[in-house]
Amino acid sequence: MIRLSRLADYGVVLMTHIAGDAERPCAAHAVAAATRIPEPTVSKVLKALSRHGLLESHRGVNGGYTLARAPSEISVTEIIAAVDGPIAMTECLDADGGACSLETFCPTRGSWLKINNAIRQALDEISLADMIAPTLLFPPPAAPGERRRLIS
């Protein structure tokens, strides 16, 4: 029903992997090999993450990516936002808005904001450190690259 884009999912997986590899810079191809995610895609996601200040990049030989902050200081929200970006948000604001407002004053808007906040808060409370923590008392591992991960 509510879905997370595949790339955003990748983003979280990649971040957790880099967080697990401590201080040494992780090259894109190394992370790709470890996570089994196609390398060009990994590169794309990592670039987005570094552009948004979640990763630091180091060029040249033995370069790669390192976390820009401590895992506990990075929320899942940030990761998702960095990869997927705040698309569509503007469409609701700068769009015509007249097609609906004419008859119905869209009373649902206020509630949507409430829902938005609730979800955002739930995501904000989970940091990258929480993702690394061994919460995997859970049965079978899921593929990180299935089509789309259901959220709710």
Next chain:
Amino acid sequence: MIRLSRLADYGVVLMTHIAGDAERPCAAHAVAAATRIPEPTVSKVLKALSRHGLLESHRGVNGGYTLARAPSEISVTEIIAAVDGPIAMTECLDADGGACSLETFCPTRGSWLKINNAIRQALDEISLADMIAPTLLFPPPAAPGERRRLIS
């Protein structure tokens, strides 16, 4: 970042409209005219909602749809689930799952479940009645039919 499908959005808007029109059955074309959503689409969404027990349908002349339950007994989660369906959920379960589990044991899985629950809970707590309530102390009305409504 996390998006709601357009049809699910429609679902909520349509439900609130029908809830506002009390006991009288609302014909699909009437709801379409009121909400400015194309009629075939309205029909499609209403059919889905009734198939999932959120609406009751009445055929024949003067037929239409009525709420199956009180607005306070219908959660937003149900509406979204009825329209969008639990797609992709299975992909995570019945998929190969081996592409990832080989090297990384996908430690993120446990956290995802936690996030899922948090979001689900946030949505469950909001009923259709809450959506109708005059929470619209908010500035401008949003179009109900923009491309996609951002959630977080």
Next chain:
DNA sequence: GCGAATGAGGACCGCTACAGTCCTGTATGT
């Protein structure tokens, strides 16, 4: 200084799934 390694940034493209439409059948009330 030169070359290899690696990230940066964009262009491009196929495919899937969503959104929308239409058609035929069925039920109900006048």
Next chain:
DNA sequence: ACATACAGGACTGTAGCGGTCCTCATTCGC
């Protein structure tokens, strides 16, 4: 009997996502 309205499915166009590739900039080792 007929008009109205829902039921259920088939069909289709398309936007956006996921993925690939290419070129340039930067850094390190030799």
